[in-house]
Amino acid sequence: xxxxxxxxxxxxxxxxxxxxxxxxxxxxxxxxxxxxxxxxxxxxxxxxxxxxxxxxxxxxxxxxxxxxxxxxxxxxxxxxxxxxxxxxxxxxxxxxxxxxxxxxxxxxxxxxxxxxxxxxxxxxxxxxxxxxxxxxxxxxxxxxxxxxxxxxxxxxxxxxxxxxxxxxxxxxxxxxxxxxxxxxxxxxxxxxxxxxxxxxxxxxxxxxxxxxxxxxxxxxxxxxxxxxxxxxxxxxxxxxxxxxxxxxxxxxxxxxxxxxxxxxxxxxxxxxxxxxxxxxxxxxxxxxxxxxxxxxxxxxxxxxxxxxxxxxxxxxxxxxxxxxxxxxxxxxxxxxxxxxxxxxxxxxxxxxxxxxxxxxxxxxxxxxxxxxxxxxxxxxxxxxxxxx
Amino acid sequence: xxxxxxxxxxxxxxxxxxxxxxxxxxxxxxxxxxxxxxxxxxxxxxxxxxxxxxxxxxxxxxxxxxxxxxxxxxxxxxxxxxxxxxxxxxxxxxxxxxxxxxxxxxxxxxxxxxxxxxxxxxxxxxxxxxxxxxxxxxxxxxxxxxxxxxxxxxxxxxxxxxxxxxxxxxxxxxxxxxxxxxxxxxxxxxxxxxxxxxxxxxxxxxxxxxxxxxxxxxxxxxxxxxxxxxxxxxxxxxxxxxxxxxxxxxxxxxxxxxxxxxxxxxxxxxxxxxxxxxxxxxxxxxxxxxxxxxxxxxxxxxxxxxxxxxxxxxxxxxxxxxxxxxxxxxxxxxxxxxxxxxxxxxxxxxxxxxxxxxxxxxxxxxxxxxxxxxxxxxxxxxxxxxxx
Numbered sequence: 001x002x003x004x005x006x007x008x009x010x011x012x013x014x015x016x017x018x019x020x021x022x023x024x025x026x027x028x029x030x031x032x033x034x035x036x037x038x039x040x041x042x043x044x045x046x047x048x049x050x051x052x053x054x055x056x057x058x059x060x061x062x063x064x065x066x067x068x069x070x071x072x073x074x075x076x077x078x079x080x081x082x083x084x085x086x087x088x089x090x091x092x093x094x095x096x097x098x099x100x101x102x103x104x105x106x107x108x109x110x111x112x113x114x115x116x117x118x119x120x121x122x123x124x125x126x127x128x129x130x131x132x133x134x135x136x137x138x139x140x141x142x143x144x145x146x147x148x149x150x151x152x153x154x155x156x157x158x159x160x161x162x163x164x165x166x167x168x169x170x171x172x173x174x175x176x177x178x179x180x181x182x183x184x185x186x187x188x189x190x191x192x193x194x195x196x197x198x199x200x201x202x203x204x205x206x207x208x209x210x211x212x213x214x215x216x217x218x219x220x221x222x223x224x225x226x227x228x229x230x231x232x233x234x235x236x237x238x239x240x241x242x243x244x245x246x247x248x249x250x251x252x253x254x255x256x257x258x259x260x261x262x263x264x265x266x267x268x269x270x271x272x273x274x275x276x277x278x279x280x281x282x283x284x285x286x287x288x289x290x291x292x293x294x295x296x297x298x299x300x301x302x303x304x305x306x307x308x309x310x311x312x313x314x315x316x317x318x319x320x321x322x323x324x325x326x327x328x329x330x331x332x333x334x335x336x337x338x339x340x341x342x343x344x345x346x347x348x349x350x351x352x353x354x355x356x357x358x359x360x361x362x363x364x365x366x367x368x369x370x371x372x373x374x375x376x377x378x379x380x381x382x383x384x385x386x387x388x
Numbered sequence: 389x390x391x392x393x394x395x396x397x398x399x400x401x402x403x404x405x406x407x408x409x410x411x412x413x414x415x416x417x418x419x420x421x422x423x424x425x426x427x428x429x430x431x432x433x434x435x436x437x438x439x440x441x442x443x444x445x446x447x448x449x450x451x452x453x454x455x456x457x458x459x460x461x462x463x464x465x466x467x468x469x470x471x472x473x474x475x476x477x478x479x480x481x482x483x484x485x486x487x488x489x490x491x492x493x494x495x496x497x498x499x500x501x502x503x504x505x506x507x508x509x510x511x512x513x514x515x516x517x518x519x520x521x522x523x524x525x526x527x528x529x530x531x532x533x534x535x536x537x538x539x540x541x542x543x544x545x546x547x548x549x550x551x552x553x554x555x556x557x558x559x560x561x562x563x564x565x566x567x568x569x570x571x572x573x574x575x576x577x578x579x580x581x582x583x584x585x586x587x588x589x590x591x592x593x594x595x596x597x598x599x600x601x602x603x604x605x606x607x608x609x610x611x612x613x614x615x616x617x618x619x620x621x622x623x624x625x626x627x628x629x630x631x632x633x634x635x636x637x638x639x640x641x642x643x644x645x646x647x648x649x650x651x652x653x654x655x656x657x658x659x660x661x662x663x664x665x666x667x668x669x670x671x672x673x674x675x676x677x678x679x680x681x682x683x684x685x686x687x688x689x690x691x692x693x694x695x696x697x698x699x700x701x702x703x704x705x706x707x708x709x710x711x712x713x714x715x716x717x718x719x720x721x722x723x724x725x726x727x728x729x730x731x732x733x734x735x736x737x738x739x740x741x742x743x744x745x746x747x748x749x750x751x752x753x754x755x756x757x758x759x760x761x762x763x764x765x766x767x768x769x770x771x772x773x774x775x776x
Contacts, residue, residue: 001576001604001629002542004491004513010636016446032443040441045433053428053616055420058404088476088620088642095641099512103392121640124487125392154390188389216389228441230647232476241389248398252509253483254476258646259618 005104011120015344018329022338028371030358031338033164033313039284040228041277043264052259058251060086060235061262067269068221068235076210077219083237085246086257090194090234093220094118096249097190098125100242101154109147109156111139113316113345113355115164115192118157129347134166136307138174141181148185155188155218161204162195162312165345165357169310172205179211188216188242197226197278199311200286209237216241223265225313226278231261285313285361292360295369299376304356313361316342321383322354328378335374393492399508403732406717410726416759418746419726421552421701427672428616429665431652440647446639448474448623449650455657456609456623464598465607471625473634474645478582478622481608482506484637485578486513488630489542497535497544499527500740501704501733503552503580506545517735522554524695526562529569536573543576543606549592550583550700553733553745557698560593567599576604576630585614585666587699588674597625604629611653613701614666619649673701673749680748683757687764692744701749704730709771710742716766723762 022029059065065084072079087093094117102108104126110119112131122129130147132139138160147153158178160170170178182189191209209217222234238246250256268274292315293308300306304317319325325341332339342355363371410417447453453472460467475481482505490496492514498507500519510517518535520527526548535541546566548558558566570577579597597605610622626634638644656662680703681696688694692705707713713729720727730743751759 002489002540003633004487004489004494006491007488007633010633010640016639034443037439037442040438042438043441045436048433050428050430051425053431053618054425055422055612055617088646091640092642099392100395101390101392103394106392117640117643124637124640152390224443229443230441232642232644232646245391245395245398248404249512251404252479252505252512253641254480254620255505256620258476258620258649260648260652261646264648 006124006126009124009126011123014326015116015340018338018340021333027333027336027338028363028367028374029338030360030363030371030375031340032362033359034362035225035229036284036288036361039281043228043267045264048260048263052263056256056259058247058256060084060257061259061266064262064266064269067266069237071269072219072237076206077237078210079237083240083243085236085238085243085250086262087220087234087236087250088254088257089224089229089232090192090220090222090236091117092253093192093218093234093236094121095253096236096246097155097218098122098127099249100245101188102127107151107153109151109153109187110347111158111163112347112352113165113342114157114347115159116345118192119345119347122157131347134163134168136168138168138170139178141174141177144178144181148181148187153187155190156182157190157192158208159192160208161193162198162309164195164312165314165340165342166316167307167309167312167314169204170208175205175208176211179208182215183213186215188218190218190220192220194222194225195312196221198282198285198313200282200289201310204311218242218246223268226281227265227268231264233257233261233265288360288365291365291368292358295372298369299372303376303379313359315358315360317356317358319354319356319379323382323386324353325356328382331378331382332375335378337371337374337378339375394512394514397512397514399511402714403504403728406726406728409721415721415724415726416751416755416762417726418748418751418759418763419728420750421747422750423613423617424672424676424749427669431616431655433652436648436651440651444644444647444650446635446644448472448645449647449654452650452654452657455654457625459657460607460625464594465625466598467625471628471631473624473626473631473638474650475608475622475624475638476642476645477612477617477620478580478608478610478624479505480641481580481606481622481624482509483641484624484634485543485606486510486515487637488633489576490515495539495541497539497541497575498735499546499551500735501553501730501743502545502735503547504733506580507733507735510545519735522551522556524556526556526558527566529562529565532566532569536569536575541575543578544570545578545580546596547580548596549581550586550697552583552700553702553728553730554704555695555697555700555702557592558596563593563596564599567596570603571601574603576606578606578608580608582610582613583700584609586670586673586701588670588677589698592699606630606634611656614669615653615656619652621645621649621653676748676753679753679756680746683760686757687760691764691767701747703746703748705744705746707742707744707767711770711774712741713744716770719766719770720763723766725759725762725766727763
């Protein structure tokens with residue numbers, strides 16, 4: 001069977017295997033990024049017009065595009081509804097952007113670590129990934145300037161607000177500096193913000209795209225983290241030089257996003273009901289975040305370092321004694337604990353051992369301590385064996 | 389701005405322009421392929437479980453996969469649910485298949501004419517398209533054998549049941565012959581069947597994939613033509629050598645198909661309610677098909693030849709005096725009539741002038757005669773001008 005060249009770059013199913021194993025009810029899972037079931041809002045369908053069953057526009061529902069543009073403008077993004085494309089979850093933005101920009105060997109710029117599914121999509125299309133190390137307040141600026149001086153990446157893909165996996169939120173200063181650098185070198189920005197509304201502490205800074213003066217950009221978001229992921233409704237907003245191409249690629253990919261989910265999303269965006277749901281969501285996750293922090297201090301203080309995430313769904317642990325955390329998986333699953341190894345979040349996994357991504361939103365609080373205790377023991381055992 | 393090489397192959401927006409123009413209420417449109425609004429079934433949502441709002445499996449909902457596999461087995465397709473992938477409308481099957489098989493220059497085999505959006509997807513990925521002329525009962529077998537002897541296409545893409553645009557239904561003999569040829573040359577079949585259930589006269593023959601003995605295959609269908617296109621729920625069934633790759637490509641494209649639409653589709657498939665809806669749909673469209681045939685005989689008998697479609701949504705007209713039907717569009721739209729020129733349905737448009745695709749499902753019967761009369765006059769005028 002002769003497949004396309006890109007199929008040789010389809011990654012192994014390690015992640016799928018972890019998530020499949022994490023489905024077993026006896027497994028205490030820190031692996032996925034699922035919203036907590038109890039916080040899925042009850043939605044009404046009775047008022048949906050029958051016309052939502054007909055084919056729709058590739059751009060998306062006009063009223064939803066208007067609502068998203070208005071929301072974006074309130075974040076300082078200079079845009080109107082004609083720049084909004086409704087997509088089948090923000091994962092689809094990555095697929096469309098890959099198609100728009102990437103040929104085999106095309107250089108792109110990523111954070112290290114970065115979002116795993118983005119990395120896989122870009123690599124599937126053959127991207128050559130340049131990385132900029134992530135610090136607690138955003139990317140290392142010297143490294144970023146150096147990459148831009150030495151290369152001409154087709155775009156920079158950044159997740160500046162509660163990144164999955166590192167939970168980093170860029171500081172105001174770094175947002176400004178990154179925008180200035182991208183403008184200076186004329187590099188397109190793809191800014192991915194699924195977690196902006198999941199903020200537990202202080203308010204979030206405005207998006208980097210709102211600070212750009214010249215560079216082209218795509219800004220993408222979703223209702224998956226705050227409403228219902230099963231709707232598969234996300235959006236992108238793009239500068240007018242990019243939008244027509246993205247629209248045609250969307251049409252070729254799946255004609256248009258399902259209208260049922262779009263209609264439901266529109267019942268929420270911008271409403272008081274949504275604001276109050278978001279407030280409840282933040283309270284709920286803040287409690288889980290705090291409980292995770294307490295349990296981590298109890299079980300991981302001697303093993304790892306971490307920052308307390310101010311938003312999003314993950315803790316990112318740096319082992320004091322690095323080892324390839326993928327080698328811990330079998331032992332952890334034997335103990336009925338699932339977690340996400342850090343290596344696959346890097347374009348160069350072998351060079352970046354010793355990180356773990358732990359989700360705190362999905363596990364029930366009464367199993368949290370036991371799960372972390374078992375995971376810590378698996379790590380201790382592995383480090384003993386390595387030392388021996 | 390440096391885009392990927394494939395963007396140079398993104399086709400012009402002629403079709404989008406036609407469909408946009410056809411939206412104007414004063415336009416009598418034979419252009420689109422929309423189901424008739426009055427035949428969209430009333431659907432209930434009250435019983436949908438809240439869990440459908442959570443993330444789902446990339447494969448699709450297990451119960452829906454079972455129902456689709458059972459349906460396929462009843463058509464003679466040897467398969468089980470593990471081979472079923474739920475996709476975001478069957479358009480997505482084309483995107484996934486393009487990714488699986490096509491590098492720039494990859495040869496593929498198509499009917500001439502073929503489905504426009506498939507052609508565009510394959511060409512976007514750089515396919516080199518081989519064509520086999522379509523006859524009233526299916527492809528010219530000599531031409532098919534010759535192509536297979538002289539080339540090694542990555543797959544053959546066929547729409548054997550009420551093809552869009554030609555309305556051709558392959559005969560039993562040609563289905564067998566095509567299957568035997570694909571087996572003989574070991575060429576993968578992609579069989580696209582959106583219109584199978586929209587049959588107005590005799591019953592349909594079984595799919596070609598059910599007749600294959602050795603070749604790999606993908607069979608794809610949708611609920612868009614028989615239930616609600618706005619749900620964006622389609623499916624593919626694939627041989628086990630192809631399925632794992634398609635699944636990973638699906639995950640990379642949009643994680644999974646929206647669960648709300650999947651749940652609704654499951655409320656219908658295989659039920660008595662659905663059977664009775666399909667019977668009503670066939671009766672409704674048969675009346676429209678018959679009215680179109682009467683009106684065409686009145687207005688087009690001297691201008692074109694055609695076969696009466698036994699299913700699907702289109703008449704395919706062959707002008708007795710060929711001309712590039714794209715040149716008729718402006719004049720037709722000035723007369724508030726929209727239609728689809730035939731040339732874009734061919735990999736080699738310039739070599740295939742003189743066809744028109746006319747949809748009969750969407751236009752209201754009281755405007756049918758007036759619309760066809762105006763369109764016939766536009767053609768007569770153009771032929772006079774050409775002769776002058």
